[in-house]
Amino acid sequence: MQFEDRLTETARRIEGELQRLLSGEKVAEAPVQLVQAMRHAVLGGGKRLRPFLVLESAALFDVPTDRALPAALAVELIHGYSLVHDDLPAMDNDTMRRGRPTVWTEYNEWTAILAGDALQALAFEFLADCASGLPPAVSVALTVELSRASGVNGMVGGQALDLEADKLGRPENPDAGHVSRLQAMKTGALIRFSCEAGAIIATADPTTRTALSEFGRHLGYAFQIADDLLDAEGDEQRVGKALAKDAAAGKATLVSLLGLEAAKAELRNTVENAKAALLPFGAKAKTLVSAAEFVAYRDN
Numbered sequence: 452m453q454f455e456d457r458l459t460e461t462a463r464r465i466e467g468e469l470q471r472l473l474s475g476e477k478v479a480e481a482p483v484q485l486v487q488a489m490r491h492a493v494l495g496g497g498k499r500l501r502p503f504l505v506l507e508s509a510a511l512f513d514v515p516t517d518r519a520l521p522a523a524l525a526v527e528l529i530h531g532y533s534l535v536h537d538d539l540p541a542m543d544n545d546t547m548r549r550g551r552p553t554v555w556t557e558y559n560e561w562t563a564i565l566a567g568d569a570l571q572a573l574a575f576e577f578l579a580d581c582a583s584g585l586p587p588a589v590s591v592a593l594t595v596e597l598s599r600a601s602g603v604n605g606m607v608g609g610q611a612l613d614l615e616a617d618k619l620g621r622p623e624n625p626d627a628g629h630v631s632r633l634q635a636m637k638t639g640a641l642i643r644f645s646c647e648a649g650a651i652i653a654t655a656d657p658t659t660r661t662a663l664s665e666f667g668r669h670l671g672y673a674f675q676i677a678d679d680l681l682d683a684e685g686d687e688q689r690v691g692k693a694l695a696k697d698a699a700a701g702k703a704t705l706v707s708l709l710g711l712e713a714a715k716a717e718l719r720n721t722v723e724n725a726k727a728a729l730l731p732f733g734a735k736a737k738t739l740v741s742a743a744e745f746v747a748y749r750d751n
């Protein structure tokens with residue numbers, strides 16, 4: 452099967468699972484508008500890249516899809532919550548996401564804050580729930596790693612550094628080192644977790660787990676350079692949100708600091724590093740190799 456068909460098939464599966472989760476018993480007694488906002492946040496869009504990485508990294512070890520699903524859904528719920536909060540007026544103040552009004556625009560700010568909070572809690576409940584069928588040690592390891600990736604030294608910490616730069620002008624002159632550290636935390640950590648998750652689920656040996664984690668590190672970096680390039684050169688219709696925001700805000704990005712051509716060269720180099728990390732897996736890693744190219748050269 453072609454890479455893009457595989458990604459589409461996984462996206463369909465994830466959509467169905469999220470649909471079931473967000474209309475099932477876990478939310479049956481919850482306030483109606485809150486659940487509607489949660490559904491608006493995570494259903495009907497998105498590439499589902501992070502769950503795809505979880506399922507494909509698990510497939511390297513012949514782990515059945517069902518066994519990898521709890522981690523795949525948990526990381527997508529965390530991603531969904533982060534987008535809802537990132538779009539808020541206090542943060543990025545965005546009105547469009549995935550070609551639709553953002554949650555705070557469709558409902559209101561407090562509903563968007565609470566929907567994000569609830570999605571985050573649901574992610575961890577789902578991952579830690581014995582009903583997931585994961586052995587307890589695996590469930591705990593995934594919960595710890597996802598907390599780290601999404602918390603103060605990961606996504607939330609990276610978002611704080613980004614907002615400090617945007618809103619407080621701190622540091623005054625961010626260099627490429629600062630920007631890439633910030634991005635490794637803000638967006639890279641969750642992507643890295645997604646790649647490492649397969650090895651955790653398969654209880655792979657530490658060297659193998661490190662190889663996937665390194666792949667994820669390079670992939671996260673490639674994702675961010677590609678995102679900066681899309682902001683600079685992408686098509687708003689394809690991307691489904693306002694673009695050219697970084698330049699308009701005078702924001703330091705890898706593109707503004709390195710220049711367009713050097714950023715593209717850095718991206719090509721990063722894709723090669725990502726592929727090199729997969730060498731121990733041989734031909735089995737074909738789909739993850741394609742994922743690196745997709746992430747780097749996507750148009751949305």
Ligand code: GRG
Nearest residue numbers: 497498499500533536537606607610637638678
């Ligand atoms: C609010 C704690 C908190 C964190 C927000 C991830 C993030 C941190 C903010 C998102 C801002 C942003 C647009 C960053 C660029 C990279 C990124 C995460 C893009 C969106 O991810 P995709 O392309 O989105 O995987 P889809 O819609 O395909 O799921």
